[in-house]
Amino acid sequence: MDKEEIRQHVLETANRRYATKKYDPQRHISPEDWHTILEVGRLSPSSFGYEPWKFILINSPQVKKGIRPFAWGAANSLDGADKLLLILARTDVTYDSDYVRHLVADVKHHQYSPESKPSQAFKHFQEDDLGIRNDQELFEWASKQTYIAMANMMTAAAELGIDSCPIEGFNYAQMNNYLSKRRVIDLQHWRVSVMVSFGYRDQPIKPKVRQPLMAIYEELN
Structure with a gap:
């Protein structure tokens, strides 16, 4: 592809990516594609290169059932997404x-x-x-970086024709407490930053509605 074709491809990928609310539970991501998405997350940039994240794939039906009462934003993903990923941020x-x-x-x-x-x-x-000054602020600093990894993974998924949805719609205290009691995470070192699901949409693509570039961009000369 020449440069103009690459530009168009980049924009097509951005337009294709959509926060999917309804997945097709019969379609599954290939192991090769999933590995690629995870590798993109692993290779993402972080402050000082200190990688303050961890990715946990929820396969357990018991865990999915356990988090459902307080993970309202993940309801559609729990019902249809092929992959539901927890992204943890370090506190230390x-x-x-x-x-x-x-x-x-x-x-x-x-x-x-x-x-x-x-x-x-x-x-x-x-x-x-x-x-x-404290552990909460350390977590918040680390949590911001997990969103870089998540965004890169979502873009990589879109490149592969795979859909995704970022998820903040859950009770953080209850999620951390649930995972701690199950010894999934050690709260001395980790807390949940965000969730993201991946799979194949069972809904039409909606055209993106965004502010014009001139409303959000300016130059200081």
Whole structure:
């Protein structure tokens, strides 16, 4: 494709992506496509490259039944989506945390020290630039980044002809409590950030209605 064809393809993908409210429960995502969607999530950018997320696929009928009373926004996805994904955000990503130590030393294979220049730069960024002071603010910072991964996964799905729906419609306290009691998550380190479903729509595509670009874009020269 030439550049103009690529531009048109990008816009067609954006227009095809739709927050699907009704799925066809008889259609299933291939393992290869699902792996690709997950890989796109894994490869998404994060602040300082610290990847403050975890993806949990809910296959268990028992868990789906258990969360239904307080996951009202997921009702249609529970009934028809092929995949229902929980995205967790960490609550403990600080310059001197065990998690950052592990990521730097064991994953990135760099020498770690809380006194190093990169560690101190991260400390300054969180504490001074962002003004993070407690676990809730740490979670909120991490949660914002999970939306980058989710958006990338949804776009990748649209490229593959797969539909999706982001889901915030649930009681967060009840969801975290339910998953903690089932020992799915450790609330000392994780909390639910958002949910997203994937599958194949059983409804027509609705044309997107958005504000004009001139209403949301300006240039400072």
